[in-house]
Amino acid sequence: MEHVPDIIEIHGLDTRFGRHVVHQDLNLSVKKGEILTLVGGSGSGKTTLLRQMLGLEQPAKGEVRIFGRSRYNCNFALLRNIRNRTGVLFQQGALFSALTVFDNIALPLRELRTLNEQIIHDLVMIKLNMVAIEPEHAYKMPANLSGGMIKRVSLARALALDPELLFLDEPTAGLDPELSESFVRLILNMRKELDLTIVMVTHDVDTLVSLSDRIAVLADKKVIATGTLDQVCTHPHPFVESFFKSIRKNLQHTDNRELSWKTGPMPS
Numbered sequence: 001m002e003h004v005p006d007i008i009e010i011h012g013l014d015t016r017f018g019r020h021v022v023h024q025d026l027n028l029s030v031k032k033g034e035i036l037t038l039v040g041g042s043g044s045g046k047t048t049l050l051r052q053m054l055g056l057e058q059p060a061k062g063e064v065r066i067f068g069r070s071r072y073n074c075n076f077a078l079l080r081n082i083r084n085r086t087g088v089l090f091q092q093g094a095l096f097s098a099l100t101v102f103d104n105i106a107l108p109l110r111e112l113r114t115l116n117e118q119i120i121h122d123l124v125m126i127k128l129n130m131v132a133i134e135p136e137h138a139y140k141m142p143a144n145l146s147g148g149m150i151k152r153v154s155l156a157r158a159l160a161l162d163p164e165l166l167f168l169d170e171p172t173a174g175l176d177p178e179l180s181e182s183f184v185r186l187i188l189n190m191r192k193e194l195d196l197t198i199v200m201v202t203h204d205v206d207t208l209v210s211l212s213d214r215i216a217v218l219a220d221k222k223v224i225a226t227g228t229l230d231q232v233c234t235h236p237h238p239f240v241e242s243f244f245k246s247i248r249k250n251l252q253h254t255d256n257r258e259l260s261w262k263t264g265p266m267p268s
């Protein structure tokens with residue numbers, strides 16, 4: 001079987017805020033090319049873990065490795081390299097309200113200080129096209145965009161540097177079911193086109209089911225289960241039982257139907 005490398009490796013991670021212990025001896029790995037979804041109750045430390053993977057927060061103890069490099073023990077050039085290979089879609093989009101759509105997407109490109117304005121213009125337009133935003137919206141301010149458009153523009157900005165690794169924090173939060181579905185389709189297309197590895201946090205079961213290759217469940221300060229939806233949703237833990245309630249019910253129905261078919265009289 002082909003060996004798929006880990007893009008992210010987390011070992012023995014502890015996180016504390018004062019006396020409040022959020023993570024204790026947490027371990028997790030993310031494989032190249034997969035979509036891994038983090039789920040957990042409110043306050044279980046999903047966003048904090050995401051921020052630690054991004055290098056925005058440092059754990060009290062433990063190792064976070066990205067692209068084979070220690071996240072907290074590398075020089076400036078390596079940090080910049082990791083940052084340029086990583087994109088983030090924050091929960092509320094987090095566009096700069098004083099910048100146009102164009103300038104928001106151009107920002108990470110300009111920060112490289114290696115591209116001229118013509119190239120930046122072309123790259124921004126390509127990204128807008130990728131997320132199905134018409135060029136006429138490029139010079140609008142974020143305040144004049146709909147919720148669905150803000151998500152798309154934020155995704156375009158997250159993809160500006162053609163990252164290999166993308167973090168999605170509640171990508172479909174605040175979208176109605178139709179917009180949410182179309183945003184999920186867009187993420188799946190991007191993943192295929194750009195060969196992305198994705199780490200996502202979501203409370204939305206539909207988004208989780210549509211996107212996840214693997215799921216990691218955070219509870220009791222650690223990752224208590226990882227695996228495919230089928231493997232994880234039957235894990236015996238109160239959080240898993242309540243979060244995956246609807247899916248477990250459906251599975252039970254299917255099992256019962258299969259069972260009655262198997263044990264019942266054969267159709268003549």
Ligand SMILES: Nc1ncnc2c1ncn2[C@@H]1O[C@H](COP(=O)(O)OP(=O)(O)OP(=O)(O)O)[C@@H](O)[C@H]1O
Binds near residue numbers: 043044046
């Ligand atoms: N900077 C901070 N200072 C103090 N406590 C913090 C800080 N950041 C997070 N916490 C605490 O750490 C815990 C985990 O927070 P985090 O936001 O990571 O949880 P979460 O699983 O993402 O929750 P939710 O699903 O509600 O967004 C919470 O109890 C939170 O109050």
